[in-house]
Amino acid sequence: MHDASNHRIVCAAAGLALAFAAATASAGVVDGTHEPLVRVCFVGDAITKKPEDVAFVWQHLKTFENHGNIRFVMMENGGRCPPPRLSSDGRFDINDGDLRIGIPGTLDYDGKTPITGLRLGRGCADPGATPWWSNFPGNKDKPEFRACRLTTFVRKEMRLNKILHELGHAVGMYHEHERTDVPMSDPKVATCFRDVKYFGKSIAPGAPGITHVTPYDRDSVMHYEINHRIDPTNVPAASTCNLGNDNGNTGLSTLDQLSIRIMYPHDRRVAEARGPRIVAVGDLVTFRNEWGALGGLVAHTVKNPAWLVSHGNTRVVEQNSPDFAFRFTLPGSYAVRYRFNDARGRDYVSSFTLQVLAPERLRGHHGALTAARAALF
Numbered sequence: 001m002h003d004a005s006n007h008r009i010v011c012a013a014a015g016l017a018l019a020f021a022a023a024t025a026s027a028g029v030v031d032g033t034h035e036p037l038v039r040v041c042f043v044g045d046a047i048t049k050k051p052e053d054v055a056f057v058w059q060h061l062k063t064f065e066n067h068g069n070i071r072f073v074m075m076e077n078g079g080r081c082p083p084p085r086l087s088s089d090g091r092f093d094i095n096d097g098d099l100r101i102g103i104p105g106t107l108d109y110d111g112k113t114p115i116t117g118l119r120l121g122r123g124c125a126d127p128g129a130t131p132w133w134s135n136f137p138g139n140k141d142k143p144e145f146r147a148c149r150l151t152t153f154v155r156k157e158m159r160l161n162k163i164l165h166e167l168g169h170a171v172g173m174y175h176e177h178e179r180t181d182v183p184m185s186d187p188k189v190a191t192c193f194r195d196v197k198y199f200g201k202s203i204a205p206g207a208p209g210i211t212h213v214t215p216y217d218r219d220s221v222m223h224y225e226i227n228h229r230i231d232p233t234n235v236p237a238a239s240t241c242n243l244g245n246d247n248g249n250t251g252l253s254t255l256d257q258l259s260i261r262i263m264y265p266h267d268r269r270v271a272e273a274r275g276p277r278i279v280a281v282g283d284l285v286t287f288r289n290e291w292g293a294l295g296g297l298v299a300h301t302v303k304n305p306a307w308l309v310s311h312g313n314t315r316v317v318e319q320n321s322p323d324f325a326f327r328f329t330l331p332g333s334y335a336v337r338y339r340f341n342d343a344r345g346r347d348y349v350s351s352f353t354l355q356v357l358a359p360e361r362l363r364g365h366h367g368a369l370t371a372a373r374a375a376l377f
């Protein structure tokens, strides 16, 4: 219970900051740095006083690296955050390090001040400052975004999903249970929407700074566990609302993983699509955007899609939707090019060859394949 209430405090602070961020930025997804390299440090005496907690948090932070082009590097000095310096106008502490992690039960640089929450540092609680790191590359170096000593507050005793939840905020993920596009057709969702004032009412698709990249996901680590037992203040005793996953130990959900993949693309950005490479004349040929095939919301994440299919120097067909569908009437070797921009304007491109065969030739291919496979048994 202590963990749960503590967690709520942390997230309340985060929610405020993200709302502020959303109101002032033009950037996408759930926000966050979107820069592949993130410099991490631990605040105060955490490295020496709570080495097990530090190791535990670091280990789970690294799991984000499995799902996108994001790399966490421990800062010099063994990962200990350097003491802040003062901004030139004297209003703010300037803290180095992109992700500054505070561990409960540790002390600040002065050796006296306990690390108890997010709002620590000169100017950290001022209007316009954010006690959270989930802001944008363009703003990251403004003094007011570096005023707070720590940007996330976690410890080993928290459940795995809670730690991933807090770190998820740090890479730019919002609360799943606050999004306004939850499907009301699900009775469980409708119950929570009716009974819980914060459920499903504040993070709207298309609002400035916000892009919903995947559908509503009750298994996300970014979804609070919401029921009367865990939150008696906001969930009435009579409510059957019981959703969410941040108290679990399941790790990043499939859609959490996809979100990170979409938010943090590799430097060589490939417009990935699923579909055949050899078809018959007259077949309906479809190529699906890979993010969409994996369950992502391509209407929000795939901008300016352009399919161009050529045969020699002749343009055969152009389409401007995330997916492609067409029937070819002539056999031949076709060059397919697919491009789009993501929600942040980054460009993606890919090219491949599509072979369109006369139907009897394609049957010949299949026959040859079958024969080749049969020979393997």
Ligand SMILES: [Zn+2]
Pocket: 010, 011, 012, 014, 165, 166, 169, 175
């Ligand atoms: Zn949260």
